[in-house]
Amino acid sequence: MNAETSRAISDPLPAKAGAQRVDVLIIGGGFGGMYAVYRFREMGLRLQAFEAGGDVGGVWYWNRYPGARVDLPSIDYSYAFSPEIEQEWTWSEQFAAQPELLRYIDFVANKLSLRPHFQFNTRVDQATWDAAREVWVVTTDRGETWEAPFCIMATGPLSIPKAPDIPGVERFKGRLIHAARWPHEPVSFAGQRVGVIGTGSTGIQIVQDVGPQAGELYVYQRTPSFTMPMRNVPLEADYVAEVKRNYPGIREAARNSAVGGVRPQSTRAFFSVTPAQRRSLLEDAWKQGGLAMLGTFSDLMLNETANEEVAEFVRSKIPEIVKNPDTAERLKPKGYPIFARRPCLDSSYYETYNLPNVHLVDCLSDPIVEISEKGVRTESGEIELDMLILATGYDGLTGAMLAVDVVGRDGRRVTQKWKDGARSCLGLMMEGFPNLFMTTGPNGPAALANIIRISEHDVDWIAAAMTHMKARGLSTIEPTAEAEESWMDTVRNLAKRSLITKAKTWWVGTNVKDKPSGLTMFVGGFQAYRQYAAAAADDGYRNFRFGPTSAPPTCEPRIAAADPVTGV
Structure with a gap:
């Protein structure tokens, strides 16, 4: 055209x-x-x-908070449509930090005008x-x-960005920063009494970066997150050259995977191997770092018993790192399946709590009452702060x-x-x-x-x-009402099987007051999704209405009742 x-x-x-x-x-x-x-x-x-x-840059234009870093391998988290860009751009780390991601985005924008x-x-x-x-x-x-x-x-x-549902935010007289709208100029934490509200992926990255710099750091935690070691490393020149030679195969593998990337995905069910073998595989995944553990077994988001065993394995690692037994216990995620919330990666999150200036405030046992002019008031009292960071996520x-x-x-x-x-x-x-x-x-x-x-x-x-x-x-083009309902039936039927529904997260909308809750994402995997979308087009767009908006459907809507990929 x-x-x-x-x-x-x-x-x-x-x-x-x-x-x-x-x-x-x-x-x-x-x-x-x-x-x-x-x-x-x-x-x-x-x-x-x-x-x-x-x-x-989208989210990476705004997310300039300390420690901001992608949690997918850099070679995955990059465009695949341009061989020129793939060959001309070189990543420096396995998991790129925000400044490098912004440089990549700038490079692409300039290259393509x-x-x-x-x-x-x-x-x-x-x-x-x-x-x-x-x-x-x-x-x-x-x-x-x-x-x-x-x-x-x-x-x-x-x-x-989602503002915290806490009274008094507007009264705070110190410096208030939302992580999703971080200032473009440098922020100094030296000698400052800093509070961080939120311990999701963003909060974890901020805490491990700010902890060693701040005079005092108070971490307000309501729901602990499962976090695993990132094991980030610089990318050696020989490896980068190897990747560039093999980008076509890497990209094809990514497009045909459940996650849209090249992270290993096993077909092994958790209970198909012996307890000793399971422990060995989990230890190996912990040592590998990244999201290797999520791909170690195929049924972790379907089998609640298997999921709990993996969750307990991760919990058992926390006391090995955090010296204070009470703090270690409070950092353990409980009450929801591992990977049902966004899995987090860290480089020194748990180690940060061993610093004498870093304090965990458990908001389950000591809830936040309000934010005052001077700081944060919990049921047990007020902590005065110079700076308050809101890592409270997004709508x-x-x-x-x-x-x-x-x-x-x-x-x-x-x-x-x-x-x-x-x-x-x-x-x-x-x-x-x-x-x-x-x-x-x-x-x-x-x-x-x-x-x-x-x-x-x-x-x-x-x-x-x-x-x-x-x-x-x-x-004009639009889907028929029948096609839309058929797709939503597919999404809902798949969601019923997933353990994701058993956690309160932004994935299911429960982090925003009065927002409808429910798992509306397609959980059948990227490859299966591609097959659905391709089928809709290859079928001559039979499930779509064309022409003037008042025209009837071009043909009867049709979406298969049973799909060969997912069986629904």
Whole structure:
């Protein structure tokens, strides 16, 4: 598709007065938004992208907190669509830190000349479907109006920070910093009495970095997280050269894996080997580091007894590191399955609690009452602080999408459609919202697989759908209601089997007050998800409605009742 031929589906009627017209509008400047800009530009389409931050990078533009680091191997957490980029860029560490990730993002943006297509420091307030003219009308906080037949929501699963549900935050007179909106200038902790609220992945990274620097550090923990050693290492030149020679095979293996990466995945069931062998395999995984343990056995998210044995193995490691027995006991995660919350990786988290200036505040036995002008008050008393860091996470999966007032056909809003939880077809499109696409949507693999592999897959699927439409002179696409419900049945049936539902996390929406709870992510694995999405396209998009929005379905909807991959 080139710029001239794209007019057939991009200019049904002239733009309204004061509006600027393009072919595709892209909301978000993270990995998904960047690839979407490149992909659609190469198709010859006119486009405009918007990003709330001051540059590309998405979550990595904002996440500048101490210790911020990716928890997937760097060679996995990188684009696969460009052999040139793969060969020209060299990672320095097995798990890249935020500054290196931002340098990589900058390198890609410069290499592909992506920035001219973005409008930075811009939030999209509303996106409304104009059925008569078959365009999405987007308004921004700059007072501008843009129109395009297609709108891509590349807003990502982690974009909207969650404020703590604790009274008095606004009263604190010291320095208050949310980890997800960390200052761009250096922050000194020397001689400071610092508090950290939250001990998820972000909190763990902050604690192990700030602990040795602060005068005093108080860690407010409500739910302990399972964390395992990262075992990060510099990447040697010979290994990097070997990876570059073998990138095609590495990428193919990643695309055909459950996690969208090359972390080893075993088909071995936990109880299929002897207790001695199980212990040996777990010890080996602990020594390897990273998320090796998650891939050691195939049934850890299905077999509760097996899961508990692995959880107890990890708990048993904590007293071996933390010297104070009471602190070690309070750091042990209990009451939920291991890996049902986001698994964390650390380099010295438990060791940090051996420092005399680092103090654990157990908010289960001593709950936070309020944040005062001077610090944090728990039931046992007040601790005065100079600085308070909020590592309280995000309104995950749906927060960013719902932050935009998206209005579809017949005035239907996404806020109404999702009032009982996110729903879509394939996590890519929604019935009632023609030509609106999502990348890493909440009903796909989302947070359960490599987000870059998901983003590339989703953008390529969208591009193929557009090409299909152009070749047939079609103007709109949306899934049928039956197709959407069939997909959600698949998601729900798979979720019933998963132990993920047994933990209260942002994965299931329980971290945000009044948010509908439930596991809406596809837990069948990235490879199976790709097969579902490919089948929808290879079947001639039989489950989608094309043409003018008032037209009936092109054919009867059909999604198989029993899938060969998952059996549902």
